[in-house]
Amino acid sequence: ASQPRGPIVFAASSLQKPLEELASLWVEKGNDPLVLSFASSATLARQIDNGSLSDLYISADEQWIEYLVTAGRLDDSAVRVVATNSLVLAIYGEEGALLASQNVPTTRKFVTTGKITTGDPETVPLGRFAEQWLQSAGLWDAAKPHLVPAQSSGAAVKLVLIREADGGILYASDAASIKRLVAIRAIPPESHSPIVYQAVLLPSSAHPDAGDFLEFLASDEARQAFARYGFGVP
């Protein structure tokens, strides 16, 4: 506690990789090291609601930003979108393997064969977006019996990687940054609500560098880092 430290950042687990890289970039710029606490967007929001000491909150779920705004814990004018994402259909595959086009199943066949994993539509943003897409494509009822709802986007990725699931509706960022995941089709972004990662400075923040770090998150340099891990940029 005696060492000087940078702001405390509460961040959704799915942002772990780019944020850890950004945290080291931040230190390289001569700043004090950040304190990063990863958990699900919901857990973090409840902690903030109960008086956490954090300076910044980076959510993967708009719902919880709204919840905190409604609860009067933060001001929605301060919310910044730092990255975006999209959905893909992905399977386990060898690195760089290009699937012969005749072997690629149709979307309907993909979501109605064997076990397909995605986030739990009720609790995980990934699953909520996937359901929105399936509903709009008229595939929800056919796909539902085949869906394995995972407890986080990371858990869905794991299920595909150990081939307990035959395929997954996953984040494009994961499919792009993980060697043994092969994206076989992109989901049209307009078929579900926009997937945005929002960062916000908490009103209770007392750390002088917190605002600067938020600016840094919105900088070009940060965008490049997010893009390296397959995220879209706003």
Place this chain on the structure above:
Amino acid sequence: MSFNLQVNQRLGDCTIDAAIQSDDRLIAITGPSGVGKTSLLNCIAGLATPAAGHIIIDGRTLFDSTSELNLPPDARGCGYVFQDNRLFPHKKVLANLIYGLTRKAESAALMSFDDTVKLLGIGHLLDRWPVALSGGEARRVAIGRALLSVPSFLLLDEPLASLDASRGEQLLCAIERIRDELNLPIIYVSHDRSEIDRLATTVLAMD
């Protein structure tokens, strides 16, 4: 008066109804198995509470149902040799023997530690765990523990059971000495007619 006891107690189907007043320093209790001898001793020691009656030893009232006086066991100052020994299994023989020595001495110790150990012939057992004792060895340690606890009266529940004749004889002599020289009230439960005849003039025969 040494003893002024009147105890009324129910235990399952068995009712105990005992009364005795005596100036003798040692009284014997006898009676067939299951008549309530041990239960009576438990009442005197304060481990069971009589339904009615009073327990007065050497002028000191330990229990009185009318005045609702009921001293806890540790305030009664009895040296109780249990029928079933009840050695502390987690303490070695030495620690068992000196457990009661911390009692604040109202009366002085009956015998020195060395004399007690010698009388009972348990000197070679001091470093043993109770489980590694034979039946008679455990009995002698239980007697030693009670004698060493600086008691103001003694309750002996068949103390000589499972002891051989010569050891029994030595102990009887010791009990006589405690009765006569130290003037300590003693209640002695036994089935053995010859022991009783030798020690006691007042005998409470329960039935």
Place this chain on the structure above:
Amino acid sequence: MSFNLQVNQRLGDCTIDAAIQSDDRLIAITGPSGVGKTSLLNCIAGLATPAAGHIIIDGRTLFDSTSELNLPPDARGCGYVFQDNRLFPHKKVLANLIYGLTRKAESAALMSFDDTVKLLGIGHLLDRWPVALSGGEARRVAIGRALLSVPSFLLLDEPLASLDASRGEQLLCAIERIRDELNLPIIYVSHDRSEIDRLATTVLAMD
């Protein structure tokens, strides 16, 4: 030959070295406390294993260190009255008594259940838990349990301890009857000279 025993055993600092051969149906073992009487019975019952020697009862070899024969306790068919009773605390008196009755009868039962219960005067205790027994009551149940277990020989470790004189007398008569009429080998451990004189001609005095 009824008994052909030779037992060599170390227990802590105590060494047991006992040998006896006898045609008598009952032999007595006596000796000061801690000499190894109970330990010898445990070896005969198969609960302890002698370092060397042999145990042959009624021509049946139960243990032989040279031929490495060592029957397990349940194959030895002994009726053992333990010095410390060892009643099963989770079984009522009745269940304790009949525990050994399931044994396949090589010999016939010594006495009928009713006779045993009557001899020991424990008829009113059958529905009791062992904890609710007095010292002498528990002793009698332990004797009954051993007698009822259809044994081919008896091991009695101070069976009359904590019994009153009249009950003791009845039991001694019963033991004599078992010895003479049923012709069962009996090993009888006691400190009481008069008991031993009455029952046994062969006495193993350990020391």
Place this chain on the structure above:
Amino acid sequence: MSPAEWQIVALSLRVTLIAVAMTLPVAYGLAWVLARNRFPGRFLLDALVHLPLVLPPVVTGYVLLLTFGRNGPIGAFLEQTLGISLVFHWTGAALAAAVMALPLMVRAMRLSIEAVDRKLVDAARTLGAGRLRAFFTVTLPLSLPGILAGGVLGFARAIGEFGATITFAANIPGETRTLPLAIYTKLQLPGGEIAVARLAIIAVILSLGALILSEWLVRRSAGKDAHVL
């Protein structure tokens, strides 16, 4: 309770009771082996039994997935030979609950077995009982307090099991969404607090039921136990 809540309760009870019932004999066997036997590898077995307690439940769930999953060594075998599939099934939830409850049950039972006086077993042997009969008539009934305590601990742990279940069996409504998973689901929703409270109260009531049952069983055998112990 709403029908949806009833369904969750029924599923939770089924999963928990099956898990506890299947684990009881296994746990007792392990407890007996650990309490009464000295053999090489005993310590390893002891450690193995404790493992699910030490590892974070998610890791245990992940290990279960690797072992009992479709591609896991045991899972593949079960599926091919017996047609049994555990992953993403309520049976998998029961397996996860059983594995997590095991160490608690073993410890409690072991404590009670170690407290059984061997002299009583010896007495049974001299009365003609073989090892097996002596075990079933003496050791087993005298270690009943440990069996009951283990049962209560196991039941409570199994009905509250979350991490290993959600990882191994997923959170499928009607199939693997037990009470804790339902509570978690509601907790992930903004404004789900009231539903969380309702479900938590149901969970508490269920385990109160188990507690009452166990206390009653103990008291039923109190005639002896109050004195034995």
Place this chain on the structure above:
Amino acid sequence: MSPAEWQIVALSLRVTLIAVAMTLPVAYGLAWVLARNRFPGRFLLDALVHLPLVLPPVVTGYVLLLTFGRNGPIGAFLEQTLGISLVFHWTGAALAAAVMALPLMVRAMRLSIEAVDRKLVDAARTLGAGRLRAFFTVTLPLSLPGILAGGVLGFARAIGEFGATITFAANIPGETRTLPLAIYTKLQLPGGEIAVARLAIIAVILSLGALILSEWLVRRSAGKDAHVL
């Protein structure tokens, strides 16, 4: 091990040991009250002790957050009067671990206390020991096996505690990121399996250490225990 891993292990040990050390006397007190006393409300206390076992850990963590958080009744009091803050501190992680370990410790200890023969306590009383001395010289040492078993169970549970900790104390490196949280964090990363395995093995080794220690303590007192029991 890397310095980062060392830091995690050191933090985990500190959190776990403090949690177990603080909980031991409380758990023993509760176990004694539940084992030896009959009073109205006893059943409620029993139920309350079991609660953290039944509820999903996340819910326990949430309840802790509501109670000991900066806005919670106890949390606000502690912060204003004593300047102690638990949320997001390693002390909070210790509190979460302690609460989760409590029911296991109480059960094991209670089992052992109930197995202590009251006749020995009676004997101590006739030898002049008051209630207190009889307790400390007879009941307490004779229930040592339960204290050790409870300690091992509690240690294992505390070192593996995840859900309540991440919810109540957050996942802050160097402050509240204990072994299970570090494992979870790595598990969220693709390709984190090797790191997960390393950390899991460390967790296993630590609790093997606790197991060995407890077995050694048991054996040290075996001179008597092997026979007493």
